[in-house]
Each structure stands twice: as structure tokens, then as C-alpha cells.
Amino acid sequence: MLLYKAMRVFKSFKIALKLDALVLPPFSFRSSIARFSTSLGAPKYPRTTRPPLILSTKSMASSISSPKPVVQVKDKIELTEIEEKIFNRLLGTLRHFNLETQLRVAGGWVRDKLLGKDCYDIDIALDNMLGSEFVDKVREYLLTVGEEAQGVAVIPCNPEQSKHLETARMRIFDIWIDFVNLRCEEYSENSRIPTKQKFGTAEEDAYRRDLTINSLFYNINSSLVEDMTKRGISDLKFGKIVTPLPPKATFMDDPLRVLRAIRFCARFEFTLDEELKVAASCEEVKAALATKISRERIGVEIDLMMAGNQPVKAMSYICDLTLFWTVFTLPSNTEPEIPDVCNRLCIACQEATWNLLQLIKCVTFNDEQKRLSMYAALFLPIRKFTFKDKKSKKIPVVNHIFRESLKRKVSDAETVVQLHHALEKFLTLIPLLVSKEEIQPNGVDWGVECADVPDTSRIRVLTGLLLREIKDFWPVALLLATLLYPANVDYTEDLLNRRFELEKRTELFDVAYNEIVKLGLQNVWEVKPLVNGKEIMNILQLKSGGPLVREWQQKIFAWQPACTPVHKHLPSRKDQTTKNIPNLQSVQEKFEQIVS
Helix, strand or coil: CHHHHHHHHHHHHHHHHCCCEEEECCCCHHHHHHHHCCCCCCCCCCCCCCCCEEEEHHHHHHHHCCCCCCCCCCCCCCCCHHHHHHHHHHHHHHHHHCCCCCEEEECHHHHHHHCCCCCCCEEEEECCCCHHHHHHHHHHHHHHCCCCCEEEEEECCEHHHCECCCEEEEEECCEEEEEEECEEEEECCCCCCEEEEEECCHHHHHHCCCCHHHCCEEECCCCEEECCCCCHHHHHHCCEECCCCCHHHHHHHCCCHHHHHHHHHHHHCCEECHHHHHHHCCHHHHHHHHHHCCHHHHHHHHHHHHCCCCHHHHHHHHHHCCCHHHHCCCCCCCECCCCCCHHHHHHHHHHHHHHHHHHCCCCCCCHHHHHHHHHHHHCHHHCCCEEECCCCCEEEHHHHHHHHHCCCCHHHHHHHHHHHHHHHHHHHHHHHHHHCCCCCCCCCCCCCCHHHCCHHHHHHHHHHHHHHHHHHHHHHHHHHHHHHCCCCCCCHHHHHCCCCCHHHHHHHHHHHHHHHHHCCCCCHHHCCCCCCHHHHHHHHCCCCCCHHHHHHHHHHHHHHHHHCCCCCCCCCHHHCCCCCCCHHHHHHHHHHHHHC
16 A cells, blocks of 8 residues: 555656746846846846746756856965055055045955965955045055055056056055956947946946956955855856856957956866857957957967967867957968868867877976967968068068067067978978988078088088077977978878877977987087187178178088087187187188188
8 A cells, every 4th residue: 555655656746747847936036137137237136027937847957956066166265474464554544544445356366366376466446436546545554654655557548448447556565456446337329438437336346347257356344255246156166157247248348358258268177158159259249359459458368378278278269259360360461362171270280289298208398488389389270371561572471460460579470480480391300300311401491501511410410500590499390390290291181180199299209309419409509609700700801791791600500510519518609719629620721611
């Protein structure tokens, strides 16, 4: 009888679960209001018009067994000794002037401290005064306690470039602190530039932040973390990249937030919200990013991604969201025409290079080498594309991307272009380095006539010339060359299908690298020429330098590695005389014979 009753209960339970959906009264309206809000003013919380929350049986089952957080988040923020001193000075300012201002640290500092990470980027939001006004108060207070503020500055707002707030800066205990006021804005119907700004509440300010994980505050007055959106800490724990307001409105407010969302997603290995992805890839947001945001700001975000811990993931998101050519704009007269698949191939080359970097053990790449290797790898497929400048001179497209699309340093552009040139030479050198095959110049410009180089010294001379050209970035150029070796094979399909042959290419790099080390050339660019420019001028009886001197310097560079082995500890230029370097005399005699 008991068994029969149990079976009837079980059967009725099964029937209940066959319902397609259950309509439940909404709960925790404040946690969901950001998704329904379309207002660009202060968030409104309607109590009567909210739609009911509909849960399917599948989502109901998942809510019964709540997922566990994927990120370890601290319960409270622990201040360092320096942070305590800084905050005490700010609180002292409030007491000294009887101010009722609430001081809140905003954004990244709060996020990173909750994640247990160090952060020295302290931004403080003020609820009832401008940052410049409060900085003046702090400076005056510090003088009364025998201290002096350093580096006080005010950065004006620039609404045309989506910088809506004036920022005041000062350095306290050698830490830069930024001060801004909490804001609330009003917009005209067809513009994202505020028509009116006023002091806002912490809640209004939080909803206008780029991401929920960056909308958290640390209230210095109360020493408490404030989660005004009611989901910042939750999204941090579950690794979600979500905007406080509907994503399109957030991105149109400042389109650079699209790139920031991507950067934080890659950095923390979080997940992009699906609604955010749709908004980020819509044509209106892409157009705003291309026209409304300065190229300098875009370049800064991209550089932070390249120097970060997950550059490939960041670039993959940019590609997946169809932002690649919006970010890396090309000149209109690019030759030849860029194929459609090129952006995917760029990501594949970068991924293969990144994976190789993790496997190579014979050399340690420094941060600068890694950063520029990611740029060089990303642009490998377009390294031979050019455009004509105003003087009809052919310029590498890569140069345009650095100089115009990203507004990065000239030295970055030059180094990446040099890496692309150097890898072509390495493709010619690798067979000789790894198997002692006869080298064929293959039209590569080595800067010296190969016919002038003795056959027995050709590998040493040409390798030495190449390393002098690229200097300490030569391991990066070699790495890129191993990815494309041999040069007569099209690896497009293999790269796109992620068939990277990493073990084979790692072994190839190790053999070539170690052979260069055996030749003693790994630091050859640090060796001073045995015959300098002044001595060349004396031999040639010239009164001033010029192209002829430069030409013979190249010839000397070609002969020097062939005559003198390069060691780690070489005498200085002053000590390189005919007495302690026997080969100097022979080089000078040979040089004079060639001249005569």
C-alpha cells in the first residue's frame, strides 16, 4: 500500500514537470531592472509595469541547484600601509574643513582589491564638489600638517572625444590619485554628448559605468564596499562581463567601452554577455567607435591587450565581433586588395606565435619582445601589402596601422616592419643553420654583396649582418621565420585550421638558435667595428663622411665576423688595438689592398 501511494506521488510529480513553463511573480526587481531600463537618465524602478519573470522548467531546475562561483572574491578590502596613510590624509581634509563629502574609490581599484590583486590606480569620486575644488582643499590641509602635495594638475573634459568629466590629479605618498565628481547627465534626442551635467548620486554614477564589475565603490568614510547595481560582486564571482544599463546605450555613451569590455574579458578570462556581443557588433556602435573616439585612445586599449596575459583572446574577440578592420583601419589605396579571410589568418598567426612562445625554453623573451612579437605575428599576413603616400612612395600597410590607425610610437612601427624584413632573411638562413646546406641569397638584400663574402665564412657573415640589423629582437624574427618555414609552402589552410605543428617548429627554433650561439654571434651588434669611420676617412683621404664611408663600414662589418670570433667578454673600443687584437692589422691591410 505504501509503495502504491509512493508511485502515485511520483507520477503526479512527473506530470507537473511536463509543463512547458511556469509563470512566477518577479523577485528581486532591482537585480533585473538594468536589463529593462531604456532611460538614459537616473534608473527608474517601476513597480506596476514590470513584466512577470518567466522561467522554463529547465531554468527552474538550474536555479534549484545554484551554480558555484568560479572566481575567488574577498569578503572585504584590506588596505596596505600606504593606502591607509593616503585615506587618512583625505579624511583629515574633511575634518579640517568640516566637509560632509562622501569619498568613494571607484572602479578598477575596488575590483582588483576584491580579487586579491595589487592596484595603484586610485580614482576617487566626490558626491558634492568638483575634483579640482577638493584637490585645493587637500593641498591646503597637507601644508597645515607639514606636508606638501606634488604634481597637482587638472585635465579638462573633452565631450567630442567622449571624455565628459574634468579630472584633477595629485600625488600623495608617491601614488597618483585622480579626483572626479559623481555625475548625472541629460542628452538631446540625437546626440550622445551631454546637454546638461549635474552632481549625481553614487547609484546614478554606478549605472553609467562601463561594466558592472567596474561599478563597485569603496566608501572611505565608512570603510565599506558598495554595490549600487546589486550585481557587481555577483558578476565578479561568476566571471561575467555585463554592462549596468542596456549595452547599446552604454557603448553609445562611450564607444571605447567596447574595447574595454574585450580587454577585461580577456585579462580575467571571463565570459562576454550575449546581449553585449550583439550590441558591440552592431553597425551603429562600430560607426561611433570609428568616428567618435580618438585613435590615440583606441591605440592605448589595443596596446594594453597586446601587453596583457591573453592577447590572442582579446584579438579573437575583436575579430568575432567584426571590429577588426574598424580598429586596424587600412589606407584606401592598399595594394593588393586584402582578402576577406585575412583577419582570421591574422588571428591564427598570432595564436601560433603565442603558443610557440610558451614552449620555447632555450631563450627567455622579455616583456617588450613579447609585446612587439604579438603585433608582428598579428600582421604577418599583411606584411607585404603596401600603399602609396603623397609622393607615390610605396609604404608598408603595417606602418600605416601603427602611425594612423593606432597612433602608436614610431619606434614600434619601425621595429615591427624590421621584424618582417628580418624574418625573410632568416627563411634563407635557416637551411644553412640547421643542415649546413649551401645558402642561396634568393634576391634578399643583405646590405653587402654576397660575392665579396668568402664561402667558408658566408653563414657567419650573413648571420652577423642580420643580427646587427635587428639587434636584440633577432630571437623574435627567428621565431616568426620558424612559423613560415619553409618559405615555398602555403600554410594558410594549416593555420586557419590550427594545425600549427608546434613541436616541429619548436625544435627548428632550438636548433637554429643554438647554432647562432655556437657561432658566438648572439650579441654581435655590441661589438665595436675594428676600423671606425674616422680611420676609413683617413685611408680614403676624405675630409668628411658620407655614403662612401657608410658603404665601406658595411664591408668592414662583413669582414670582421669572418676574421675575428665574437666572444661574450670583448675588450672595449679603446683596448682594440693591433697589439691585443692581432686580426686588426690584417683587416686594415686587407681594407687598404681593396681600396688600392
